[in-house]
Amino acid sequence: MSFDPPSLVLIVPAVAAAMLALMPSYRASAWINVAASLLTFLAAASLFVVERPEAGDYLHVDDLNIVFIVLNTFVGLTAAVFSASYIGHELQTGRVTPANLRFYHAMYQVMMFGMNLALVSNNIGLMWVAVELATLSTVLMVGLYRTHEALEAAWKYFILGSVGIALALFGTILIYMAAQPILGEGLPSMVSSKLIASAAELDPKMLNVAFVFLIVGYGTKVGLAPFHAWLPDAHAEGPTPISAVLSGLLLNVALYVVLRFKMLMAANETALAPGPLMVALGLLSLVFAAAMLYRRRDIKRLFAYSSIEHMGIIVFAFGMGGALANFAGLLHMVMHSLTKSAIFFAVGSIAQIKGTQRLADIRGLTQSHPLLGWGLVIAVLSIAGMPPSGVFMSEFLVVTTSFSRAPILALVLVFGLVLAFAALLLHLTGVAFGEPSGEDEPLHSTLVPLWLHLALIMLIGLHMPGPMVEWFRSVAALLG
Amino acid sequence: MPDLAFDIAHMLAGSLVLVSFMMIYQDRLSALLNTFALQALLLAAAVGWQAYIQGASHLYASAGIALVFKAIIVPWALHKMIQRLGIHREVETVVGVVPTMLAGMGLVALSILLMLQLTETAESALAREDLAFSLSVILLGMLMMVTRRNAVSQVVGFMSLENGLILATTGAQGMPFVVEISVAFSVLIAMIVIGVFLFRIRERFDSVDTEAIEHFRGEKRS
Numbered sequence: 001m002s003f004d005p006p007s008l009v010l011i012v013p014a015v016a017a018a019m020l021a022l023m024p025s026y027r028a029s030a031w032i033n034v035a036a037s038l039l040t041f042l043a044a045a046s047l048f049v050v051e052r053p054e055a056g057d058y059l060h061v062d063d064l065n066i067v068f069i070v071l072n073t074f075v076g077l078t079a080a081v082f083s084a085s086y087i088g089h090e091l092q093t094g095r096v097t098p099a100n101l102r103f104y105h106a107m108y109q110v111m112m113f114g115m116n117l118a119l120v121s122n123n124i125g126l127m128w129v130a131v132e133l134a135t136l137s138t139v140l141m142v143g144l145y146r147t148h149e150a151l152e153a154a155w156k157y158f159i160l161g162s163v164g165i166a167l168a169l170f171g172t173i174l175i176y177m178a179a180q181p182i183l184g185e186g187l188p189s190m191v192s193s194k195l196i197a198s199a200a201e202l203d204p205k206m207l208n209v210a211f212v213f214l215i216v217g218y219g220t221k222v223g224l225a226p227f228h229a230w231l232p233d234a235h236a237e238g239p240t241p242i243s244a245v246l247s248g249l250l251l252n253v254a255l256y257v258v259l260r261f262k263m264l265m266a267a268n269e270t271a272l273a274p275g276p277l278m279v280a281l282g283l284l285s286l287v288f289a290a291a292m293l294y295r296r297r298d299i300k301r302l303f304a305y306s307s308i309e310h311m312g313i314i315v316f317a318f319g320m321g322g323a324l325a326n327f328a329g330l331l332h333m334v335m336h337s338l339t340k341s342a343i344f345f346a347v348g349s350i351a352q353i354k355g356t357q358r359l360a361d362i363r364g365l366t367q368s369h370p371l372l373g374w375g376l377v378i379a380v381l382s383i384a385g386m387p388p389s390g391v392f393m394s395e396f397l398v399v400t401t402s403f404s405r406a407p408i409l410a411l412v413l414v415f416g417l418v419l420a421f422a423a424l425l426l427h428l429t430g431v432a433f434g435e436p437s438g439e440d441e442p443l444h445s446t447l448v449p450l451w452l453h454l455a456l457i458m459l460i461g462l463h464m465p466g467p468m469v470e471w472f473r474s475v476a477a478l479l480g
Numbered sequence: 481m482p483d484l485a486f487d488i489a490h491m492l493a494g495s496l497v498l499v500s501f502m503m504i505y506q507d508r509l510s511a512l513l514n515t516f517a518l519q520a521l522l523l524a525a526a527v528g529w530q531a532y533i534q535g536a537s538h539l540y541a542s543a544g545i546a547l548v549f550k551a552i553i554v555p556w557a558l559h560k561m562i563q564r565l566g567i568h569r570e571v572e573t574v575v576g577v578v579p580t581m582l583a584g585m586g587l588v589a590l591s592i593l594l595m596l597q598l599t600e601t602a603e604s605a606l607a608r609e610d611l612a613f614s615l616s617v618i619l620l621g622m623l624m625m626v627t628r629r630n631a632v633s634q635v636v637g638f639m640s641l642e643n644g645l646i647l648a649t650t651g652a653q654g655m656p657f658v659v660e661i662s663v664a665f666s667v668l669i670a671m672i673v674i675g676v677f678l679f680r681i682r683e684r685f686d687s688v689d690t691e692a693i694e695h696f697r698g699e700k701r702s
Contacts, residue, residue: 125657129664136671159634162668163622166641169661170618173648176655177599177607185654205598 005050006061008043009069009116012036017109026091026101030084033105037073037080040112044073055193060122063475068119068256071334075248075341076112078449082345083108083241089352089444090239095145104144104239111137111245115253124172125190127257128165131221134250135161142238153233160220160230168217168257174210175264178202192260199267207265208272214261215277221254223308224315225285235304236357240348243300247307248341252333255311259318259479266321266480278319279409285312286416293423298357299350302427303343306383309420310336316413317398318479320405326476328397335390335457339383342453346376349445350431354438359427364436369443375450377432382457384424385417390460485533492526493613493647497588500620500640504584505577509562509632513555516636520551523643530650539650542662546646549666550639557673562632575627584620591615610651617644635672642669 016036023029047069052061061069087104090096096104114134121127139161143154172190179189182201188194195202220227235243258278265274289309296302314336317329349372350365351357365373382389395417402410460468499519506512524547531539575583595612621641625634642665649658 125655125661129657129660132664132668136668139671155631158672159625159638162638162672163625163641166618166638166645169645170615170648173645173652173655174611177611177652180653180655187656190656209594209598 004053005043005046006053006059006120009040009073009120010113012040012043013109013113013116017106017113020102020109021106023102023105024098026087026098026105029102029105030087033108034077034080034084036109037077037112040116041070041073041077044069055122057187057191058123058126059120060193061120062478063471064259064478065119065256067330067334067472067475068252069116071252071337072115072119072249073112075337076115076245078345078452079241079244079248079341080108082244082348082445082449083239085444085446086241086348086352087239096239100144100146104141107137107141111141111250115249118253119256122192123187123190124175124192124195124260127192127260128169128172131168131218131254131257132165134253135165135221138234138238138242138246138250141242142234144239144242145237147237149233150237153230153237157230157234160227164217164220164227166217167213167220171210171213171217171261174206174213175261178206178210192264196264196267199264200269202268202271204268204271207268211261211265211272211274211277215258215274215281218254218257218261219281222251222258222315223254223285223311224281225288225308225312228285228289228308231308232301232304235307236298236300240300240344240351243304244341244344244348247304247344248337251307251311252337255314255318255333258315262318263479275319275321278315280319282312282314282316282319283409283412283416285309286316287312287412287419290416290420290423293420294426296427297359299347299359299362299427299431300344300357302359302424303340303347306420306424307336307340309416310340310383312416313395313398313413316402316409320402321480322401322405323473323476324397325401325405326479327472328394328401330472330475330479331390331460332394332398335394335460336383338453338457339379339389339391342450342457343376343379343383345445345447345450345453346372346379349443349447349450350376352444353441355441356438359431361438362431363438364432364434366432368436368440371447372443372450373432375447375454377428378454379450380424380428382454382461384421388458388461390457390464393461393464485529489526489529489533490609492522492529493610493651495522496526496643496647497613497616497620500617500624500644501581501584503636503640504580504620504624504627507577509567509630510559512633512636513558513562516640517551517555519640519643520546520555523646524551526647527650534653536654538659541659542646542650545659545662545666546643550643550669554639554669554673558632558635561673567630567632580623580627584623587619587623588616591619607651607653611648614644614648614651617641617647620644635669638672639669 020029020032047061047066111134114130118127118130121130139154139158142157143150176189179195179202182198183189183194223231235246262274265271286309289305292305314329314333317325354362382391385392385395402413503515506515524543527539527546528543531543592612595615599608618641621637624637628634646662649655649661
């Protein structure tokens with residue numbers, strides 16, 4: 001195997017996972033975790049400058065997956081930095097043991113490996129295996145605390161995730177069966193770039209059924225309603241750096257896979273149009289999750305539902321299709337990843353300070369911990385779609401395009417957005433303002449990742465760099 | 481003798497569906513595990529036969545995994561476990577046997593109608609029928625997962641679902657990654673079994689009844 005950047009984003013996490021599994025000291029392993037994530041991010045960033053290798057039967061790099069890879073490795077890096085400062089306190093409070101931590105760090109890199117593999121793979125079979133690997137490693141991390149709730153959450157995630165992944169495999173088999181008469185037996189019929197190139201010749205009926213299986217299967221992993229039941233539990237009970245990574249990255253990886261199959265469907269004119277199905281699921285998730293935001297009592301669960309809501313918006317945008325809606329969907333996905341992981345970094349620090357995740361027990365953060373409290377306020381206002389954040393810009397784009405193309409759907413969309421906005425604000429005022437209450441420990445974890453993400457969101461919201469606009473435009477065109 | 485080869489493959493795949501029905505009405509956990517072992521055995525035979533008629537030697541590996549891992553090791557481990565937990569006599573079905581069987585028949589009819597119509601243009605009749613049978617096994621496995629409340633029977637339901645998937649992968653001629661997928665699924669199943677073992681669901685929750693663990697929810701804590 002050659003050491004070009006696409007393989008480096010796989011080799012580094014794989015080697016690091018093996019090293020971390022053998023490393024007894026948790027302090028050293030936390031920093032190795034950071035270093036490995038940094039190296040992976042650098043390898044991913046170098047994809048911009050180096051010449052891209054030819055698309056092979058297994059791996060490929062194109063304009064679309066480069067967005068996902070860079071985002072994935074970047075948030076992977078900041079979450080690793082946060083985790084390094086966060087996890088020490090968890091050890092002190094006795095929630096985890098050193099042996100658990102060794103396992104946790106190794107699994108972190110296994111998960112990064114799985115996600116990167118899913119993103120660079122040019123093969124629908126390999127993609128499936130990679131998504132399964134990423135799922136399994138996150139299941140193990142969700143159950144890390146070994147409490148009733150954590151085990152129940154891990155079990156639920158595991159069973160629902162497995163059924164989803166089983167359905168996705170059946171869909172994958174159907175795609176292969178459709179392609180086999182055209183592309184021949186064996187490997188070529190599973191290479192996604194070849195599938196898309198010859199999509200017009202594939203049997204449309206077969207593709208239709210396959211797509212339904214695929215969207216239900218991978219849609220479970222995206223967290224689309226009504227297949228979302230695992231998501232709030234998994235977010236609430238696992239370690240917070242993992243909640244950040246789940247929301248910010250794993251959902252995106254599943255979304256990426258759905259997009260690849262959407263491109264395949266769109267390339268065959270006689271097959272079912274994938275758009276309406278995605279639009280319906282997206283809107284359902286948005287409105288459902290927005291309504292669910294009101295009665296949350298657990299802060300991590302609250303933001304987990306907000307992730308379902310935003311995945312709904314993104315899937316809706318991609319379902320609409322067309323250059324502008326795709327651009328908006330892509331931008332919103334990037335913004336959501338950055339903002340939501342920032343929120344989870346803040347929430348992790350808060351839960352450590354207050355010793356609880358109950359919303360009712362957290363009060364007046366802006367007074368007791370100004371830097372953290374205001375960071376949370378800015379992040380939550382951003383995710384709710386206030387200007388000048390990048391989320392505002394992308395939501396604005398989604399709304400305007402849908403008004404010009406499907407005004408009735410746009411009304412539903414705006415209704416969902418307003419509903420979610422009010423719910424988030426309602427909870428935010430309680431948490432951030434008023435008299436501080438409850439335990440008041442000093443801050444244990446670093447705020448650097450939180451503010452770094454916020455700075456990026458604002459930067460993109462105020463002035464999106466020209467090359468980035470060009471780049472996203474070309475990706476949007478690619479998505480069709 | 482292409483016809484005989486076809487008939488045997490047909491019979492093996494069909495009997496997988498039959499055994500799926502048998503699993504639906506088992507009301508003892510140990511009997512359920514034995515029935516599952518029988519299904520895994522049939523799967524191994526079906527995959528092995530496909531390997532022989534397709535001349536695809538890598539499928540023998542899949543058949544071997546099904547035989548050793550799913551027909552012997554997993555049922556044995558689960559038997560041990562339910563004995564230790566003292567639940568080898570009980571099974572609680574949420575829905576009665578008759579409605580479940582009727583629903584199962586409906587699902588099989590659905591999958592045959594869907595798949596045969598879908599694959600009208602496919603050249604090999606074998607692939608068509610295999611796909612119909614495997615979708616039936618998958619749907620019956622899902623049916624079992626939703627009608628049972630016991631964690632062990634849900635796991636059995638999932639494994640039976642997965643048997644259907646392996647049948648589908650071997651039926652799709654020349655599909656790459658079949659062995660890898662078998663291995664991936666074996667890892668998955670091993671994890672479930674180890675998970676149930678290690679987490680000692682019994683000890684933690686006093687029951688492997690998933691209904692009992694479901695009330696641990698963030699929302700319901702006051």
